[in-house]
Amino acid sequence: MKSRLSEALKIGSMTVKNGIFMAPMSLGYESPDGTVNETMQEYWLARARGGVGCIITDALSVDPDVPYLGNTLCFRNEESIASYRRFTDKIHECGARVIPQITHPGPESVSAFRGIPPMASSVYLNSMAQKTRAVTLEEIPGIIQKYAKGAYDAKRAGFDGIELHCAHAYMLLGSFLSPMRNKRTDRYGGSLDNRARLLCEVLDAIRDSCGPDFPIILRMSGSERDEQGNTLEDMKYLVPILERHGVDAFEISGGTQYERCNKIIPCHGEVQGVNVPEAEALKQVATVPVLVVGKIGEPRYAEYLVDSGKVDGVVLGRALIADPDFVKKMEAGDYDGIAPCAACAIGCVGEQTKRHPASCVINPAAGREKELELTKTERPKRVVIVGGGIGGMACARACAVCGHEVVLLERENELGGQMRLACIPPHKQELSKWIVYLEHELERLSVDVRRNTAADRDVIDSLSPEALVIATGAGEMLPPVQGIDPEQAITAWKVLRGETAIPGGNVLVVGGGMVGCEVCEYLMHQKRGSCHITMIEMADEIGAGMVVNNKVPAMIRLNRPEITMMTGTKLVSVNGGEVTVERHGTQEVLSGFTHIIYACGARPVRGLYEELKEAYPEAVLIGDALQPAQALEAVRQAVETAVRIG
Template identity: 30%
Template sequence: MMTELFTAMNIAGCTVPNRLVVPAMVTNTCTKDGIVTDRFIKYIEEKAKGGWGLIITEDYAVNVNAKGYEMIPGLYNDEQLEGNKRLTETIHKYESKLFCQIYHPGRQSSKLVNGNVIPLAPSAIKDPICQEQPKEMTAEEIKSIVKDFGDTARRCKEAGFDGIEIHAAHGYLISEFLSPFTNKRVDEYGGCFDNRVRFLDEILEAVRKEAGKDFPVIVRISGNEYLLGGRTEAESFELARHCEEIGFDAIHVSNSMYASAPIDQIIAPMYTKHALNMEVSEQIKKLVNVPVIVTNRINDPKMADTLLKMGKADFIGMGRGSLADPYLPEKAKAGKFDSIHYCIGCLQGCEEKLLTGDSLTCLINPRVAREYENTMEKVEKGKKVMIIGAGPGGLTAAYTAAKRGHAVTIFEKKNDLGGQFKSAAYPLGKGELATFVSSMRKALMALNVPIHLNTEVTEELIQNEKPDAIIIATGATPFMPNIKGIESDKIVTAEEVLLGNYDVKAGPVVVCGGGEVGGETAHFLSQTVRDITVVEMQKDILNDMMIMTKICLTGYLHESGVKVLTEATVNEINEEGVVYTNTAGERLTLPAEMVISAFGYKSYNPLEACARKNCSEVYVIGGAVKAGSALHATRDGYEAGLTV
């Protein structure tokens, strides 16, 4: 039973209907001029429909050159007011409250997205991620940006926002002044604590002057930067007390900056422990009398309610959880926990896409940031839709088509749902992937979608079913290269090993292929096998992984003693082991009792011709088109489900 999550609480006179907060997350869906788009509004509206108590917008730029991403919003001129008035009017149709986060990225930016202007910083120290040499700010530039914050705050109030969040976390400009890691100044803005907080003090004063003393203004801070020479909890406790003393109405506790290690990052990967900021938040809550928000790696409403009951915070931020399922609060309130589509921490859509300049998306919820395209209205006349394959793409296609009113049936030749996504949950640290398949199963049951397992589709079956449309989601199969000995009894696929179909009792074991599957399988086996070698023909391993998770897994492989051999081309598998050629052209042999095939995958699509022969409307999606990630499979499934 949840006792705390759905109680109201005030932030400076603003009554928030429940304790669930959507923290700021970049979507990259506005115009280059910082104008709010219908796409942006619909994205936020979906969360308001879902019942989130407080929604905090993504970071708004305070001037034309204060952007960390090219397509983020701003309120630095009056032309930007109209769209934001439409945004606040839209959200105020619901119970949710809407705060506008305002920021300057500081050194965590680039000329490429920032009007070809050199990033500013308290000290000229390059960020290791953005790799742009910043300019040390002059006193005049500091005063100018303080004024920008005040002017932006005035427009926030004029636009109808319920409050403002000043972003003083995550290594952005205010955070850079606060931290001795990035602030090496010797003037009145550097050195001791009182000097390093001066920039924040002046910004709040300017914001209060323009927005009024009674307008809710909260602050976001990093409780621990997890950096040698960065701010730790000890000074963050001092900072929290200071923030209350100068007049902030709530404190939002997060962590880190771009320079922090991936496991401690702002946007936590799946390997990061849940609720990593809860202890810092609890201590801050004991020190101050204003509400405290805690965020990062919290995706379960029962966990959120427990954290509240334990006194860890007053509000719980669930950014990525709100992407995976905008309706999480509504479902939790109704007790439908097994219907929630939980965030799995993969970062493939919400982070990796942004790093390449694209807009945000989500593996679990490919509709996110695309809500403006349609309303998911029911079709006038439903079709009989046959889904072949129950991997991520097929499940998403079935869910989308059924939601729109089609009569959908799934056929899967295996004895369970999920396709390769089932085995993908077996590697260490990836157990949460199973929640996607589980929640999809529940959702399809609620939509009365029949699922036929252990059923291989044949032409006869298609003829008997007489579908109006067929979606082929047969996925991909392991690629087995044409090398001598590939049919040896000592070779098994990574998927078979992960699923426990083979008992790997002793080494040496050689994993052929150093992509994500090979690396994760080697790490998984390292629990019980001490002699494991990964062989990869490229110069590096894990090249198909999102960079944050790649760095984490690389470290885990090293810690577990897994040996890695790169620039090695496998030529043969024999009784002795794996024969490979190195860069010098030498043929060498790695001893192996068992060889695991992780060479990659190839598309598997044996039914398209048969389907087209018997049905006029056929769609081929995901791995059946080209072997790739689940992100692409669910996107294809969503689009096919909309198109039928």
């Protein structure tokens, strides 16, 4: 039976072919001139071709002189509007609608880096710890007109409507709406009606400039999830008012950008559909469609939300980064063929924090649609891949999609490699989606998978590969410290594999990176008695390199009396249950440990490559066998290798 999610949805005067919207996500693809460049266009066109009903573009600033966090979409002049018209025409040719998320970045503008204090409802520290300045009453009419002009320019540029951002106590309208930010004592502050005054005036101005038939979707937090913030009851009160001011649909998000970032981009430890309860409650008071966003990555769940009447449509973000054809596959019932988002945020958020363009673990072609397109080869080759971890599996899939004859050798009975361990700590089971998906793909593509096969020179020679890929992974490292017995040492991997059971005791974890943190959580979850953990880390930070949306909730969970975290602490020697450490230049002895666990990184396993590189000079190393890193690098190298093989 066809889901209602696949049926047309009417929002104001706009009819969307289905109830699936693509969320606005700033991914670092933007151009300095504020127009849609080829990278962004190909990225969005791939999702439009993939069946999305409506694409909501990244934040578009209504003031070209007030950019968001870096390069920002904007309408600078008539030439840029004509450029946008060419873009919207291409999206329409694919059968999709497209609207921009218009906003005044306000407090979140990078204008401070130009010596201009960012404007906000009041004076406070913004997300970059920069001091804002309060907007004056005299400035407000000009700001309202900028919103009206931005919306009218969007209409002229061929957009089907707009989304107006007022969520997360964030950017200018969100700053005014939230009591967490708005400390004004004039008619724009104090009561909820006053805090919503600027939003209502902006809506009125947009209606005056664009007319009654230009759809407006409003993105707002159903609850700011903070005792100081707007509540669900506040939003229920506002919905009828906002409808009277011209809102044609609501997109319900949640949380705040500063205090609750893990609620805005919910990752590990957050339930799917994190904003559904608020959206469902607001639908009861709304007379226009209500959409919901926030960790909706499962196609059957997305259909359930609409079919059960909880909401009228869903807004997908990372799920569409992971698979641009999500909608087509869902509507065809090919649920298992959808490349899944595992809520890791490593590529989409983590790369952004490094000032890199966003990527995706399971889909490295995101933002590189043309460069990493997998096309059928005219000359199929026999490709042998050694190692069935996520890198080897991804390479086998990519090569098979290109039409090559692929043999995948794995020494163990199960595929997945270290990713199987990564699924074990609390809140990490979602990562198993990648293994399940890739195994399904290898079967669908008839890849010759040989398990329990230890590859050596004879095995490789017998297969006569025309291309050889070595993805043999990495092994755990022990620190070069006196007193450690390599045969008896307990490593993080042994604990996670269940080889060493630790039901309690006084435990030392050496290494406070992501793996060390996960081992601590695992031990707390598994304990069957009293357990105290001391975690030592040489660096000055615990969990360095973790994506903030996962790190924030992880640090909250680790902040408990049973766990002591020590930074700037280097292991010097081990003597039974006693260790000597150097802490901030001073040595001290820690004793009484019943178990010592080492979470000290990994080193590449390259023995086979070193043996074969002379005989097979075209052999390629990928993943941890090349350099231990995250799955993001392994899968990217895998797909790049498949493209080079041709």
